[in-house]
Amino acid sequence: MSADAAAPAGRLPDAAGHFGRFGGRFVPEALVAALDELDVAYRKAMTDEDFLAEFDALLRDYAGTPSLLYEARRFSARAGARILLKREDLNHTGAHKVRNVLGQALLTKRMGKRRVIAETGAGQHGVATATAAALFDLECVVYMGEVDTERQALNVARMRMLGATVVPVTTGSRTLKDAMNEAMRDWVANVDTTHYLIGTAAGPHPFPELVRDFVRGIGEEARRQCLDLTGALPDAVAACVGGGSNALGIFHAFVPDTGVRLYGFEAGGEGVETGRHAASITGGRAGVLHGTRTYVLQDEDGQTIESHSISAGLDYPGVGPEHAWLHDSGRATYLPVDDDEAMAAFELLCRTEGIIPAIESAHALAGALKIAPRLAAELGREPVIVVNLSGRGDKDVHTAGGYFGILDKEQ
Amino acid sequence: MSRIGVAFDKARADGRAVLVGCMPAGFPTVEGSIAAMKAMVDEGVDVIEVEIPYSDPVMDGPVIQKASDIALAGGVRTADTLRVIEAVAATGAQVVTMTYWNPIEQYGVDAFARDLAAAGGTGLITPDLIPDEADEWLAASEAYGLDRTFLVSPSSTDARLRMTVEHCRGFVYATAIMGVTGARAQTSAAAPVLVSRVREVTDLPVGVGLGVGTGAQAGTVAGYADGVIVGSALVRCVLDAPDQAAGLAALRALSAELAEGVRNPAR
Numbered sequence: 001m002s003a004d005a006a007a008p009a010g011r012l013p014d015a016a017g018h019f020g021r022f023g024g025r026f027v028p029e030a031l032v033a034a035l036d037e038l039d040v041a042y043r044k045a046m047t048d049e050d051f052l053a054e055f056d057a058l059l060r061d062y063a064g065t066p067s068l069l070y071e072a073r074r075f076s077a078r079a080g081a082r083i084l085l086k087r088e089d090l091n092h093t094g095a096h097k098v099r100n101v102l103g104q105a106l107l108t109k110r111m112g113k114r115r116v117i118a119e120t121g122a123g124q125h126g127v128a129t130a131t132a133a134a135l136f137d138l139e140c141v142v143y144m145g146e147v148d149t150e151r152q153a154l155n156v157a158r159m160r161m162l163g164a165t166v167v168p169v170t171t172g173s174r175t176l177k178d179a180m181n182e183a184m185r186d187w188v189a190n191v192d193t194t195h196y197l198i199g200t201a202a203g204p205h206p207f208p209e210l211v212r213d214f215v216r217g218i219g220e221e222a223r224r225q226c227l228d229l230t231g232a233l234p235d236a237v238a239a240c241v242g243g244g245s246n247a248l249g250i251f252h253a254f255v256p257d258t259g260v261r262l263y264g265f266e267a268g269g270e271g272v273e274t275g276r277h278a279a280s281i282t283g284g285r286a287g288v289l290h291g292t293r294t295y296v297l298q299d300e301d302g303q304t305i306e307s308h309s310i311s312a313g314l315d316y317p318g319v320g321p322e323h324a325w326l327h328d329s330g331r332a333t334y335l336p337v338d339d340d341e342a343m344a345a346f347e348l349l350c351r352t353e354g355i356i357p358a359i360e361s362a363h364a365l366a367g368a369l370k371i372a373p374r375l376a377a378e379l380g381r382e383p384v385i386v387v388n389l390s391g392r393g394d395k396d397v398h399t400a401g402g403y404f405g406i407l408d409k410e411q
Numbered sequence: 412m413s414r415i416g417v418a419f420d421k422a423r424a425d426g427r428a429v430l431v432g433c434m435p436a437g438f439p440t441v442e443g444s445i446a447a448m449k450a451m452v453d454e455g456v457d458v459i460e461v462e463i464p465y466s467d468p469v470m471d472g473p474v475i476q477k478a479s480d481i482a483l484a485g486g487v488r489t490a491d492t493l494r495v496i497e498a499v500a501a502t503g504a505q506v507v508t509m510t511y512w513n514p515i516e517q518y519g520v521d522a523f524a525r526d527l528a529a530a531g532g533t534g535l536i537t538p539d540l541i542p543d544e545a546d547e548w549l550a551a552s553e554a555y556g557l558d559r560t561f562l563v564s565p566s567s568t569d570a571r572l573r574m575t576v577e578h579c580r581g582f583v584y585a586t587a588i589m590g591v592t593g594a595r596a597q598t599s600a601a602a603p604v605l606v607s608r609v610r611e612v613t614d615l616p617v618g619v620g621l622g623v624g625t626g627a628q629a630g631t632v633a634g635y636a637d638g639v640i641v642g643s644a645l646v647r648c649v650l651d652a653p654d655q656a657a658g659l660a661a662l663r664a665l666s667a668e669l670a671e672g673v674r675n676p677a678r
């Protein structure tokens with residue numbers, strides 16, 4: 001990311017972190033001073049050549065970016081569209097998350113804090129945080145729902161190898177939302193020494209904006225790479241949406257290109273109509289969760305409803321506020337992809353391209369398969385779709401193996 | 412023009428601090444929570460803080476989290492909380508409601524204010540709503556004459572503290588420690604400093620909460636604050652009891668101890 005790419009004036013959010021009616025800060029007063037401190041440090045960093053150069057160097061030399069934009073020809077043939085995969089799965093630690101984590105770890109160092117805490121669902125953000133903490137010599141505590149520690153045991157081991165403390169969270173639904181509650185409680189108590197290294201473009205201001213800015217290199221790269229490869233902008237950009245960081249990361253550079261359709265694919269779980277899903281925009285209502293106003297899966301009284309998805313990284317009952325706004329404004333389209341559709345796309349990518357995607361990313365692939373015929377009909381030609389392959393599937397071998405019945409049931 | 416001010420005026424006339432006792436509505440059942448709150452009133456708790464159970468209570472420690480989970484698992488609704496408030500207010504005690512913001516937003520801010528006023532509630536304590544985001548609540552509380560208690564923290568800057576206090580009506584809630592609810596072995600050294608910072612900018616009464624669990628601690632806090640707010644220690648009496656009768660007995664005993672603490676503060 002370069003200084004000239006800094007958000008132009010007039011862009012959202014406003015100074016208090018509002019994207020239209022969404023965003024803002026719904027937090028205990030105890031956290032406001034830390035959020036203000038973070039806001040100041042972040043704004044300073046984003047105009048500081050030294051910071052940006054250090055961040056760029058880390059992304060290049062350590063994380064391995066820019067990630068490739070790869071034309072998946074055999075998958076394309078099955079999709080009926082020209083599918084370009086943004087290979088965030090090839091990044092160090094295996095997902096887009098490393099970009100956010102390196103940016104925030106640099107900020108942590110600048111703020112003089114020595115300890116980072118994080119929440120994690122799939123464990124990808126936890127692993128990325130533990131990685132950055134090792135690199136920057138920071139103490140690291142990762143909160144992870146007990147259910148997730150079981151379905152992502154490999155990532156728990158990874159974090160511990162990297163020197164992090166993993167705390168299984170046993171309250172509530174014992175998944176990502178509860179890990180986030182526990183991280184917030186830790187932060188309230190330790191805010192002087194600790195940075196809450198949030199894993200997605202959600203939470204109170206300035207997190208949604210800050211995380212977006214640290215990951216928006218994905219879209220900046222993809223836009224350039226697509227122009228180089230095809231001589232034109234894509235017809236559509238597709239990404240999965242959990243909290244929303246990989247999707248915003250790839251959308252952001254394309255938002256002003258009104259000819260490029262933006263598609264976010266939410267986890268439809270067992271089907272939105274069953275109530276067992278994680279599609280906050282499709283199946284939720286505006287409300288307040290985890291410090292921000294956004295779309296939330298909730299009952300009539302505003303109690304959060306447990307989300308369900310085969311993908312731990314999408315299993316979250318909220319979504320970043322900028323997505324809520326992109327949805328309301330009509331700039332982006334959000335559609336659900338259910339577990340079976342995602343797993344079919346997972347298998348197709350494995351078999352056609354020799355790439356095992358993260359199950360999260362498989363939702364984006366399934367979404368691309370879904371929209372391709374519509375787009376082809378609309379355009380009267382083969383559409384070009386950039387798909388954010390946000391992560392690799394190594395962590396999901398157990399889940400996918402179980403799903404396809406190719407693992408011993410005892411394992 | 413404050414509803415809860417009555418309780419503070421009365422205590423001030425007696426030369427003592429107000430005792431505020433917190434309990435989630437619907438814990439362990441709706442009727443059980445009414446009985447618990449009435450028992451607290453009987454033993455000298457001046458103000459009952461009725462907490463609306465919420466699925467994601469980020470300012471609460473394990474005890475209140477667990478009580479809220481039990482209440483929600485029992486099916487308590489926001490409308491039940493209003494019923495609890497009405498029943499407790501009918502005893503003549505002052506009732507203030509503590510709530511995370513989403514349940515109010517989903518009920519409808521104006522509708523909740525209307526129904527809260529009708530139930531005899533005095534106002535809201537809002538742990539995750541800061542004045543910066545509170546326009547709708549400011550308007551609704553004006554319309555129905557309800558009190559607004561925002562929190563101040565040891566980490567609040569002078570400017571924020573002043574701004575927050577200016578938006579309060581009734582009393583100011585000073586969070587004694589940087590942390591979540593839950594009884595602590597020691598009372599906070601930061602609390603007296605925070606209370607005196609609040610006093611520099613307002614004449615409103617100041618309540619201190621987070622961490623108070625014994626009569627002696629209540630007495631200490633009563634030495635410098637206008638209100639002593641106790642939550643987890645009271646909730647634990649009910650949570651840890653083998654049955655309802657034992658829970659009520661423990662709750663009565665602790666309420667009486669705390670009431671004694673604010674009446675005869677420490678030496």
Ligand SMILES: Cc1ncc(COP(=O)(O)O)c(C=O)c1O
Nearest residue numbers: 124200242243244245246313391
């Ligand atoms: C590979 C991958 N993609 C996507 C996500 C979803 O998060 P977000 O919506 O913030 O990109 C995760 C979360 O863990 C992930 O690991």
